[in-house]
Amino acid sequence: MKESRHFYSSLGLLLLLNILIKPVWIFGIDRQVQNVVGLSVYGTYFSLLNFSIVFSFLLDWGFTGFFNRQLAAQPEAFHAIVGKLIYLKLLFILLYVVVVILAGWLTGVDHWIILIAVIIIQSLTSLFVFLRGIITAKQWFRTDAWLSILDKGLMILICSGFFLWPALTGSMTINSFLWIQVLCSAVAVLAAAVLVFMKEGLFTTPSPVINRSILRQALPFALIVLLMSAHYRLDGFMLERMHSDGARQAGIYAAAYRLLDAGNMIGYLTASFLLPFVARHQNNGPVTGAVVNNSRHLLLVFSIAVSVTVFFLADFIQSILYHSADPYVSTVLQWCLPALIGYSLVQVYGTVMTATGNIGSFCVIVLASLVVNVILNILLIPSLGAKGCCIAAVISHGLCGITSMLFTTQKSGLGLNLRSLLIYTFIAAVLAAYFYAGKRAELNEWLLLAGSIAVEIALLMAAGLFSIRKWKLYLQQNQ
Numbered sequence: 221m222k223e224s225r226h227f228y229s230s231l232g233l234l235l236l237l238n239i240l241i242k243p244v245w246i247f248g249i250d251r252q253v254q255n256v257v258g259l260s261v262y263g264t265y266f267s268l269l270n271f272s273i274v275f276s277f278l279l280d281w282g283f284t285g286f287f288n289r290q291l292a293a294q295p296e297a298f299h300a301i302v303g304k305l306i307y308l309k310l311l312f313i314l315l316y317v318v319v320v321i322l323a324g325w326l327t328g329v330d331h332w333i334i335l336i337a338v339i340i341i342q343s344l345t346s347l348f349v350f351l352r353g354i355i356t357a358k359q360w361f362r363t364d365a366w367l368s369i370l371d372k373g374l375m376i377l378i379c380s381g382f383f384l385w386p387a388l389t390g391s392m393t394i395n396s397f398l399w400i401q402v403l404c405s406a407v408a409v410l411a412a413a414v415l416v417f418m419k420e421g422l423f424t425t426p427s428p429v430i431n432r433s434i435l436r437q438a439l440p441f442a443l444i445v446l447l448m449s450a451h452y453r454l455d456g457f458m459l460e461r462m463h464s465d466g467a468r469q470a471g472i473y474a475a476a477y478r479l480l481d482a483g484n485m486i487g488y489l490t491a492s493f494l495l496p497f498v499a500r501h502q503n504n505g506p507v508t509g510a511v512v513n514n515s516r517h518l519l520l521v522f523s524i525a526v527s528v529t530v531f532f533l534a535d536f537i538q539s540i541l542y543h544s545a546d547p548y549v550s551t552v553l554q555w556c557l558p559a560l561i562g563y564s565l566v567q568v569y570g571t572v573m574t575a576t577g578n579i580g581s582f583c584v585i586v587l588a589s590l591v592v593n594v595i596l597n598i599l600l601i602p603s604l605g606a607k608g609c610c611i612a613a614v615i616s617h618g619l620c621g622i623t624s625m626l627f628t629t630q631k632s633g634l635g636l637n638l639r640s641l642l643i644y645t646f647i648a649a650v651l652a653a654y655f656y657a658g659k660r661a662e663l664n665e666w667l668l669l670a671g672s673i674a675v676e677i678a679l680l681m682a683a684g685l686f687s688i689r690k691w692k693l694y695l696q697q698n699q
Contacts, residue, residue, distance in 0.1 A: 241369040241376070246482050249379045251541055254475065256383075256392045263471030264331055265338075265394050267460030268324075270453035272338045275323065277449060278316040279346035281442035309350050313343045327461065337398035344405035345371075351412035363415060371408040375400060440579045447586040451616065454590075455597050455609045462601045472549055473606035475542055476556035483526050483560045487519050487567035494568065498575035508632075512572060516625075517640065519564035524648045525676045529669070530557040532655035536665040548607075555610035562614065565621025569628045576632060582624065589620035647679045 254262040317339055324335050348371065355364045378400050382392040390396075459473055460466040494515055498508055530537060534550040542549070573582040593616035600608025654675055658668045 237369045245372045259471030260467040263467040266474035267470045270456035273453045277446035371404045374404040451590045469605040476553045491567045491571040523560040523564045527558045528651045552606045559613040562617030562621040569624035589616045592616045
């Protein structure tokens with residue numbers, strides 16, 4: 221029981237710290253950088269960042285999570301295992317650097333300084349996550365909670381100086397932004413490495429001995445990382461490459477994608493709870509089904525509310541975040557956020573498929589969705605630009621989420637509860653009517669936002685889609 225309380229208190233600290241820091245990073249720093257450097261410059265960075273993330277599976281191949289479980293199960297084998305992991309990780313980083321540079325050369329990348337900086341950042345970030353995986357395997361949960369915000373916390377402190385005292389620091393440029401990221405990532409890696417190799421006298425050296433059977437077991441996880449990364453990120457690079465004004469269009473898309481990415485944080489955190497729960501209780505259909513449905517209700521209602529809100533208040537949101545009045549930017553915002561609905565379904569049912577051992581089928585679904593996404597982007601980007609990327613994302617992620625949901629309900633026997641579909645539609649209609657009436661009455665946008673939250677909570681509780689009692693049951697079952 222003591223270990224359980226330690227785990228949940230540490231998990232609570234992790235969530236609290238990230239909820240406090242990550243939004244500040246996304247909207248206070250990253251957004252402000254885009255406003256300072258401009259759409260075209262930031263669009264180029266966004267394109268190359270997405271390009272590097274597509275290949276990020278080469279940095280890990282699914283081994284961080286795989287070996288995290290192995291280290292946790294065999295703490296006495298720490299010294300024997302970690303040396304092999306470090307050797308393997310260094311090889312992965314070298315492979316990643318070579319492949320991304322070669323791919324950049326083949327695709328005609330011009331901004332090599334940005335690409336090199338992004339490669340370094342991705343490599344350091346992957347190494348940081350790897351070291352944090354070792355730390356959690358050693359059960360140093362509170363240490364990991366503080367480490368999880370170290371790099372972004374440093375970025376907030378340093379970049380704030382550029383925005384608050386530009387006369388002293390100089391104006392923020394995309395290059396200075398990138399090299400500050402490199403510095404902060406390197407500091408975070410160094411801090412994690414010191415903890416891993418010095419705490420309690422632990423130290424090890426790289427070892428070239430690799431277990432091939434373990435490599436084969438981890439490969440399906442690498443494949444899903446590759447497919448998901450490509451599905452989520454390839455469109456930004458395609459947009460910059462294929463459109464006649466690609467850099468600016470990519471910047472516009474990045475502005476909308478930032479909100480989409482922030483909204484998906486709740487889905488990511490929910491999935492991190494759902495995976496171990498379903499893996500442990502997959503043979504208990506009623507309990508698992510209740511938690512899965514509860515998670516779907518929570519994420520879908522949130523996604524619907526965000527989509528409807530942005531549809532009606534896109535001009536207001538754009539003016540607040542980006543100080544712009546461009547109607548096209550508002551249109552891109554309106555088309556981009558509905559993709560969050562598909563994201564949410566994938567977070568729930570893709571997680572269930574992974575937890576129940578259906579990762580091969582999940583790979584097939586994501587691959588088919590990726591093909592649809594690429595084809596649609598090829599057809600739509602030349603004429604519609606960023607809006608075309610949004611349309612492709614809404615369709616392909618929606619298909620991925622719906623297909624995953626249908627597969628899971630048929631394969632595992634989890635109830636779909638079609639009644640909830642009518643309730644989702646009703647909630648969307650009520651929220652749309654609320655915003656329409658509020659806009660017609662010319663109410664203050666901040667009051668509209670505050671009221672919409674109250675309306676959503678009331679609808680959620682009245683429909684019985686979310687029950688605190690069910691989440692208490694989930695926590696009790698996990699203890």
